[in-house]
């Protein structure tokens with residue numbers, strides 16, 4: 001029996017899959033990984049394009065890479081390895097483009113403390129990743145007695161001067177994306193979902209949540225363009241929020257532009273033995289108690305360590321007060337997942353200062369993941385030749401043992417179901 005797509009059989013029976021090749025499970029694995037990377041890459045391209053930024057090289061790569069996954073186009077395993085790394089390179093380029101767009105539109109990020117409670121008045125809670133949407137909403141709600149709150153990956157918005165200047169951008173509520181159903185049920189105001197990681201709403205708040213842009217939820221009002229009048233009218237028709245301070249304040253707004261000026265201090269602290277190790281702990285968060293191990297990991301790190309973080313994985317531990325080392329914060333929130341470029345710039349600058357390679361720095365990457373953007377970023381880090389990355393808490397389900405073996409051999413990729421168990425190995 002043969003597949004009518006490519007005349008192949010899988011285990012003696014006809015292949016019924018269209019879209020990924022089942023004849024060779026390693027090629028299938030790499031094709032799936034490529035498709036996930038392209039999805040993540042496309043998200044960054046989409047947001048940059050919204051702000052008026054494009055890159056013809058990335059635009060040409062995406063259809064070429066997708067085309068390569070068509071049935072019976074390419075059975076060369078090595079070419080798929082290369083295509084995955086190329087997707088990583090394009091992701092780095094896209095993140096760089098988006099960072100440039102954010103800085104040119106909203107200013108250089110600045111460290112800022114963000115309240116986590118509510119203020120008396122009407123409210124709109126904005127979730128997702130889209131800074132342009134947040135900006136347009138802030139402009140349209142100015143002077144209307146409505147306070148704007150961020151959720152999850154929009155926390156770093158508070159660090160941008162052009163967004164922070166709106167005094168009604170009040171604070172951040174909740175943690176990573178998956179607390180939406182509980183948080184939104186309790187939040188009495190209007191809600192706006194701006195990007196991926198939006199959950200199907202509960203009936204309690206289905207009539208006060210809106211979607212915009214790429215986001216869509218069945219039965220939920222969608223905003224075309226950037227006219228948020230229906231969201232504003234809904235917010236004004238709902239009860240006011242109470243004055244209710246949060247239990248902690250979050251610090252965000254770091255970037256290579258405000259961390260690298262500390263380079264002399266950082267180098268001096270390293271040379272004096274006051275900083276022994278840097279960690280990048282971040283990535284995509286997901287439900288489950290196993291992810292609490294990332295909090296435990298950060299809590300248990302020795303006092304002579306510094307943690308850089310980004311993306312929503314940080315909500316497992318970003319309420320911790322980790323103090324400073326000679327004026328250098330021990331917990332540095334670099335922003336959204338696409339701000340991984342800042343972490344790379346910091347690592348590159350430190351490597352130059354210490355006249356070594358990034359892989360020779362006392363730096364360990366501890367990534368949590370589940371989402372397509374995380375796949376794209378991982379490919380980007382591997383395309384730079386960064387080795388010894390710890391990935392967890394679950395292995396990627398689509399990666400076959402052979403593909404994993406290649407990643408382990410070439411990049412020393414390490415899987416960990418609990419980073420606490422791997423801490424001694426990381427600290428060397």
Ligand code: SF4
Nearest residue numbers: 197284285311312371
């Ligand atoms: S960091 Fe990842 S999991 Fe978290 S909101 Fe962004 S895409 Fe979703």
